[in-house]
Structures are given as C-alpha cells and as structure tokens.
Amino acid sequence: MALCGKSSIVKREMESLGFPLGLHPKERTFSPMNEINHVEIFKQLIEQAPDAVLFADSQGVVRLWNQGAERIFGYPAEEALGQSLDLIIPERLRERHWEGYRKVMASGETHYGTDLLSVPALRNDGSQISSEFSIVMVRDDEGKVLGVAAIMRDVTAGRQREKKLKERLAALEAK
Numbered sequence: 219m220a221l222c223g224k225s226s227i228v229k230r231e232m233e234s235l236g237f238p239l240g241l242h243p244k245e246r247t248f249s250p251m252n253e254i255n256h257v258e259i260f261k262q263l264i265e266q267a268p269d270a271v272l273f274a275d276s277q278g279v280v281r282l283w284n285q286g287a288e289r290i291f292g293y294p295a296e297e298a299l300g301q302s303l304d305l306i307i308p309e310r311l312r313e314r315h316w317e318g319y320r321k322v323m324a325s326g327e328t329h330y331g332t333d334l335l336s337v338p339a340l341r342n343d344g345s346q347i348s349s350e351f352s353i354v355m356v357r358d359d360e361g362k363v364l365g366v367a368a369i370m371r372d373v374t375a376g377r378q379r380e381k382k383l384k385e386r387l388a389a390l391e392a393k
C-alpha cells in the first residue's frame with residue numbers, strides 16, 4: 219500500500235471529528251486517494267463496525283464508544299463516555315486489569331501485540347458475555363502513549379456451542 223504524504227490532513231480531520239488519534243508516522247499507510255474519502259472510511263468503519271471499538275485514555279477513561287459497543291454492552295455512547303473501563307470489567311478481574319494497564323501505560327509496550335485477550339465482560343443488564351479482543355496502543359506524534367483502543371467481539375454463542383460439544387464428546391467417550 220502506498221504512503222500518502224498528506225496524511226496529517228487526515229489526522230487533523232479525524233481529530234476535528236472527535237477521534238483522538240495519534241498515528242505514528244510509520245503507521246500511516248494510506249493509499250493516495252481523496253483525503254475526505256479516508257476520513258469517511260475511518261469514521262464509518264469505527265462507528266458502524268458490529269464489533270465494539272472503544273478507546274480509553276491513559277487514565278482508563280472511555281473516550282470513544284462505537285455502535286457495536288452500544289449493542290454489545292447495552293450502554294449508549296452518552297452514558298459510557300467519560301466513565302472508567304470498570305463499566306464493563308467484572309469486579310473480580312479489575313485488579314489484574316488495572317495492574318496490566320498501568321504497566322503498559324508506563325512502559326509503552328504490551329504483551330498482546332497481535333494476540334487476542336480472552337475475558338468475560340460485563341453488560342449493562344448485569345449479565346456476562348465471553349469476549350475476545352485485540353488492543354492497539356495509540357500514541358501522539360512524539361510517540362507518547364495517549365491510551366489504548368480495543369476491538370472486542372462477543373463470542374458467547376460460539377463458546378457455548380464448544381462447551382456443549384465437549385460435554386457430548388466426553389459423554390460418548392465415557393460409554
């Protein structure tokens with residue numbers, strides 16, 4: 219994919235739309251297309267993705283919450299924005315999460331470069347889902363970490379199917 223020299227315009231446009239992006243120069247891999255189209259693509263991709271796309275700042279406060287996040291977690295953006303990530307983290311896992319989060323903010327490095335995190339997550343109605351997500355460290359132009367973005371998927375149905383199949387297999391093997 220070719221590099222587009224005017225990617226800072228895209229960044230400014232994104233920021234003016236309320237996307238707190240701090241793209242590192244090496245990560246600017248836009249094809250040389252009309253800048254406005256890129257903004258539209260990013261905007262619609264993030265806003266309308268069926269997966270939850272969210273961003274939390276260095277303090278772990280939610281600053282971006284897309285339609286997928288509204289659907290999966292049951293909170294409209296107005297309610298989620300400005301709140302701590304604790305909103306969707308089951309109480310028993312909060313300590314471990316924040317320990318890892320603080321370390322990553324201090325070091326600027328994550329153990330989960332391309333690996334998925336697999337965790338239970340909390341919904342507005344109090345129920346829990348099985349989720350899988352990847353994280354992206356978001357930095358400013360100087361490389362300072364601004365926060366972490368997460369792309370989360372509800373994998374509850376697949377997990378339940380898997381569990382049932384394992385139970386059936388175990389029952390068949392026991393015969």
Ligand code: HEM
Nearest residue numbers: 274306307311314315318319322328329330337339366368
């Ligand atoms: C929704 C439920 C969530 C749960 C239950 C959860 C739980 C956890 C746990 C148990 C860890 C420690 C993992 C380890 O030590 O290997 C962790 C680390 C972390 N979590 Fe969360 N988390 C959740 C959501 C999020 C979200 C939405 C973000 C980002 C926006 C996030 C960012 C991080 C980061 C940056 C780390 C440190 C990763 C590393 O060590 O490289 N978490 N979390």
